[in-house]
Amino acid sequence: MTNELLNNDFFKKAIELLQLARKRVVYSVNQTMVQSYFLIGKMIINEEQQGKNRAGYGKHLLKELSKVLTKEFGKGFSVTNIQQMRNFYLNYQKQQTLSVNLSFEKQQTLSVKFELSWSHYLKLMRIDNENERSFYEVESVKCNWSIRELQRQYDSALYTRLALSRDKKKVKELANKGLILEKPKDAIKDPYILEFIGLPENSTYSETELEQKIIDKLEHFLLELGTGFTFVARQKRISFDDKHFRIDLVFYNRILKCFVLIDLKIGELRHQDIGQMQMYVNYYDRKVKLEDENKTIGIILCQNKSEAVVEFTLPENNEQIFASKYKTVLPSKAELKSLLDEKNSQP
16 A cells, blocks of 8 residues: 555544454453453352362362363463462452353353453452552553553552552542542652663762653653653743743643643752742743643652751642652662551551
8 A cells, every 4th residue: 555545534544443443352352351261260169169078179170170171272271370260250259240141141240340451460469458459450440551561560669659648548549549630749759760761779870861861761751750741841941030940841730730840859859949949830820821720830859858858948738849759770669568557557
């Protein structure tokens, strides 16, 4: 097919329609397989309960079922995989309603709803904490995470980082609803994990180099920022009274309907850095944002900070300027979880 034909709008639409149809077929097949694995798990549990008085019956059942299914369908039905189907049912039997028609029995109403791939669920089942597992499942669906991105978000302890900045009620909401952006603070993480830029921890580099690394990996950085962020500019110049200033990175959040300004700082955060961000935010609120847009958010990403300096530099009930640490290597989840446990133990 010539480029002239490919560029024709009519043919483009036909191609897009068929591509969408193929995606839907793949999605439908995947969902059917996941549902089938769930039902197999359910059948195994029911069969085991009927033979519960027979020693070793469960292991024997899995081995025999593996042999039968492998003979009928080929690879993919090892004892380990059959065991995972059993675990799948045990983990997800208490969720939403799904009706399934089966030729060998009446319509079943199952308390489950699946929207992810089998590979996603295999990963999710390895997360022991039920609330944490639920959070990553909800976010995977909402944000259309690939299995690779799910793994990355889990490795960076996203749930724990968000939970550290929320009270017990909000942590429960994370598990049930995922990340909901209702106010500026909901969009903030501390720390931000920038392992994708490839800079070793404690290495020597400039703010310009850090900024360039982020721009080079902008897609990854947007995922780390979270839902609704779009890139606007880098080194955005603002001028007044014959003086010029440059904001490192400018984003816009479509959900919060506001600009988000980011300044990068190497080393310890100073009160002057906070004052500078306050100036940037004031300028955007007074000169750039539209009347129907919300107030600008400023985020200072720094290697280290004093909580006291942040607290006493910013006004009380601050809802616009935030200081967060960043790390260029994946954090220790054990360390972060110990902080979370300590926080949850407080009255």
